[in-house]
Amino acid sequence: MLAAVVARSSFASASAAVAPACFASVAAVTARRAASGFALGSDQSVISQWLSGARDVSDIQYFLKHFGESAAATKDAAAAGAAGPKTAVIKIGGAIVEEEMHILAPAVSLLYRLGISPIVIHGGGPQLNKLLENAGIVPEYQDGMRVTDADTLKIAQRVFNEANKLTIEGLSKAGIPCAPCTSGVLYADVLDYSKWKLVGKTTGANSKLLNELVGKGIVPVITSLAQDKTGQTLNINADIAACEVAKAVNPISTVFLNSTGGIPGEKGQIIETINIHKEFDHLMGQAWVKYGTRLKIKEFKELLEDLPKASSVTITSTDHLTRSLLFGKCAKGTTVSLGRTSRAAAALGGNAAGARSFSTSAAAAASAAARAATKSIGVGIIGARGYVGRELIRLLGDHSALELRCVGSRANAGQKLADHIPEFKGDLRYEALPPDDIAKHANDVSVWVLALPNGHCGPYVEAIRKLSASQKDRKIVTVDLSGDNRFTDEWQYGLPERFRERIASASFISNPGCYATGAQLSILPLADVLAPNNPPAVFGISGYSGAGTTPSEKNDVNYLKDNIVPYSLVNHLHEREVSRQVGSKVNFMPHVAPFFQGITLTTDIRLNVKLTREQVVQRFQDMFGKEPLIEIVAQKDAVPVVKDNAQKHFVRLGGFAVDPATNRVVVVATLDNLLKGAATQALQNINIALGLRELDGIQSE
Template sequence: MLISRGSSSSSLSKTFSSFRYKSKYLSSLSTLPTRNWQTFLQKNHSNNIQQNRYYSRDSSKNEKETIIKLLYNIGSRKEVEQYLRHFSSVESQKFAVIKVGGAVLSDELDTLASSLTFLNRVGLYPIVLHGAGPQMNGLLESAGVEPNYIDGIRVTDAKTLEIARGVFMQENLKLVEALERLGTPARPIPSGVFIADYLDKEKYQYVGRITGVHKKVVEASINSGALPILTSLAETPSGQILNVNADVAAGELARVLEPLKIIYLSEKGGLLHGETGKKIDVINLDEEYENYMKQPWVKYGTRLKIREIKELLDHLPRTSSVAITSAGQLHKELFTDYGAGTLIRRGYRLFKYNSVNETDNSKLQQILQQNSEISSDPASYIKQLGKKSHAIYSDEPYEVLAVITQENSKPPFLDKFIATKNSTLNNVTDNIWTMIQKDYPKLTWVVDTNDKNKEWFFKRSDGSYTRNGKTLFWYGIDDVAEVGNVISNFSSTTAGGKSGNAFTNSSRTYSTFARKNDSNLLRRQYSTSTSPAKIALIGARGYTGRNLIALINSHPHLSLSHVSSRELEGQKLTEYTKDNISYVNLKTEQIKEMQKNGEVDCWIMALPNGVCAPFVQAVNEGQVDKSLIVDLSADYRFTDEWTYGLPELGDRNAIRKATRISNPGCYATGSQFAISPLIPYLSESPTVFGVSGYSGAGTKPSPKNDPAFLKDNLIAYSLTDHIHEREISHHLGTKVNFIPHVAPFFQGIHLTVNIPLNKSFKSSEIKELFEQKYSGEKLIKVVGDIPLVKENSEKHFVKIGGFGVHSSGKRVVVVATIDNLLKGAATQALQNMNLALGYDEYEGIPIE
């Protein structure tokens, strides 16, 4: 596991050589106030700070473990190690962006420095951005400059900007010096990160609107082993300094870096409920945002803060979250399930189904397969479940599943409780549990005694009884006679019933404004229409069109309404068995009229490059938002108004909301998957050597799709400036060289990708980066060996492997294979259609 990415030449061993953690230290740390941690750290390394001020990721294992032991005193070992693995699973700059208020710098500087030091000691590199509002106000008052605000924005004239620049420099250096007193290397970066234009020069003068972020400045600091300490000063392209709100700057930085955590440090330590005065533990925006915004106490700054956080998280991966906490509780917020401040995340809606028939059967079967007892035949379990009185609880993506059954007068029984690792880290398990508790005042369940997470169940039970390797749990049963009956029934059976997959303990409070029987909460958030979505395919003659027809033919929620092909007009579509359909040759005026009448839910443009614009225009003129368009050509892959439909590397939520989707190219899809996990470590442009089967050359006759010409041959073509070279480079955000070839086989693509690196890696470390990046992705398989074209020809997944590292450690060759007609085209189009039309992403796609 790669814990950190810093690389300075010194070792942590000298700095911590004076640490002698005796039992008295460890036993007393559980009650040690956080503000004293700074004194503790400073005292124990003062003898060595002059010998070695800088630390490296090569620090000794024993010293790192000693620091981690300090964290065990604020949370369980399991919690701490779980979150360490989670935070270190991404590149260092993607761990956390921490926004520090000016008041925190004034009042809690030492506490802040010690908290950041602890994070750095365990190999984490938070990016710190601070404000200086109170300090500025004091200096402006001393200088006789009266603060002026318009619409809540500080008007920054030349004098104010001069003072702001000096204050930011002073506060920036103050924090850097506090960190270095504790032996934590930090780099002052008062400017040079944010690019901006004037927000409104006449109105606000020297106030900026951020237009770009120089993230390489931040990455350079981390790569040198130093924490980056930023201010919110920005610059125009011509060099004029502008003042920017620190919260806004932190948000823009987070949009670019996409960190796991965005943390706002405040004196209050969280958001306070306006009526009870108590701190809010967690807000799940997908479920609670609208209800919070309706509350009378959510106004002014609180309302603005929640809205801004929602807008930020809507643009970030669902794994990202925002925490509002205090400097002294930062480590507790990060490394314990209970947290310390207010956690804000997108979350997922939770649902209760009163019958298995109400669920998404395919997703239900997928999560049931994670349970060892029924993994081989989940369909039989579902069939038997339908014969009992039961209820099912799940989140929207079916990452947590609870099944409760009830027989006669017996208490309700928790028959299955299955959770993925991702749902555990995001505390969905506790939310489901609290929902169950509301509905069931009494509950019993059984767990194997060797279940590694049995402690989680103990904490949620009122009593337990163990026999023959199994433990019976219950809550809400107070009558002794009833407890006796429950135990007697349990003892009379040998199996007793088992729980599903065990999961990690988590303890965030479930919070929702939804009523228990709210129909909007209980129904699936996928498509609720009983009628299949109507699909019109323009350009059905090509290979991709044929594969899409086959996929739609087996899709439970899609039906073909029109297939258009000039060459095949009038012929029967024999491959489609759901209905009697013949090829037509749709004109643009017909398409416009069909769009006006709402005859089509989704238009698929399976046409050559440069051809589909008139058809798209016809749909737009009919009614722009009436239906979805998925374009398989390259015509709109560089157009901002269209959503680039690569779910595994893009924003699935954006695809769900999209009405215009550009389907990525086949070469481009495989190449991006092969390069993306290594983007932070590139030293030069990667080179992609691509070989495609001749189906990639289309159906129009040419030497590139002539089997006789290709026999015993390999043809290189478009040696430079191929459209896929531009596409790969554009969407990865880095220059990539691409050299395509066509081979004698019909279907499939082989990509050999040469990637120069800016640091040394082992092959196993590279493979781990790919496994972490694509964990949970059903259509990407990371393997150790070099994948072969024939292994996934006519399959719907991509295979990535090889991972051959040069003897220098600074160059790796990655091999990817992909079916150009399926995941490179038709399968990917179906993924995008499913998301945008409201179905499960993998509906109708055979998962292997």
């Protein structure tokens, strides 16, 4: 029977080669669903529907790579207590509930039977407007969001409950087990009562409930209503609700279905791709980007910055839902990403066939060209061969005022920088750059970055000081990434969150260490109430990029495989650094793990006073709540993890566990050791010292 199914496909010879894997994958899903009590029909019917949507063998290969599973793997996952299904968040508009359920339900059913667990969030705008009109209430909007007074909210609750019922009925007829989620899923505070009345600003979603339903094979169907701490129901824009749910469950894909099949551009044509980091500012400055479109793009930006960097958001029509999810190709619609290669392109080994016909990236390219023409401040990096130097070079490429004009490396002297760092565009070559050659760059370099091993900076610092003394008409800034100058008052310690004003007037700045950055941010809000003679204990794990490029056991991937290696368990440089900065002895135990980049720190702190968890969190909010590169994860039981902000610029602080019996607090911090732990922080310090925008070159990431 399987052979007959394959033979009927439009590319039978190619699909026959992968058909056994297809059948095994679908059989495994069917077995898992059946074990949960759900009958899904024959494997052959599922494969037949699935193959009808595939256009070539690369579609099948993409599916098997991202969603395929064997019966053995499913059995192992079940034994380990894993939920099994991969989650997709699907937001549907009110018009789809009323008019396109006959298209949506079979599509969701196919996804479900292929092992993808949908979470559906629905709106009800058209229905609500109709009932408001019947009640003599004129709908009012501010900045793309509905003003919701008490009367409007009552009608909205009735409309959304009815839309929820219709959605569940439609999906259930297609054989999909569903659960109504009309309350208890979304949490919110009142956004601005004077402006929007009973409209909420989401603060989180009930991930425990959602994961439990998904784990049982049940599809949650969620209304866009939330509750605040008092139990007051608040209206939430359905797009915002979907984004909040996506943040909570970290789905494989987030899809928004609407009648237009994407985001319309200035002349009504569908924008096919949006690179958020490169195009956001440009889009926000366009007169045609307003109301709901403006709100959507802002929410998508916030969502993507919270998800793994390869994530994307798709806005498409109902009839393109399955192709978008199963094969990574949005045949019609808008794909919004952070700007990296799409999963579809990666699966095909490069750019996906059929280049996008319309994008706002042309304006972004023009903006980049304008920046290049106005770069006026030269930067020199000494020791630019390592991982941190590479990251800093990449960041400088997006800076509006800084230009890399000198790179020093004895090992690579004479070689083109672009041959080693493909992200760099230009003909700049490495120089051997001994200290005596610093003076040769007196007229073209105003910022020196020392990216050298500990103990090697002295001669260069002396040469830069001589140069600075002879160039009193301009400021020359030096940032040392090593630990050589972190223990002297002659250099300004470069933690912007604490010393921003001092950094602004400094010329010599010592960049904090990677571990030290996360550790002291975990301790500083509690530094005034530390218990005497009971120092904080910091357990740290870093990716092996922290060990640099010189070969050792700490960056030997074979030695690190299935391993975590402790090292320098007493008197580590960062232990002394953090102790100096927080004004109290700190014990630090570092380890290296087999992932490439990222750091997690768990800090055990004993206090001399009793504080509740809420009081602890408030201290962190008071000190860091307005910091652009610090995120406070305040939700109870929410713990930052490495993968969520590896390759991102911010520090996450969370956990905040409190034992009132012993006055013990445990804080968890995560950060990227190469970025906020090094290159990002260095660029922050340079920007502040030169009076530039603090996040220039960083924000554009």
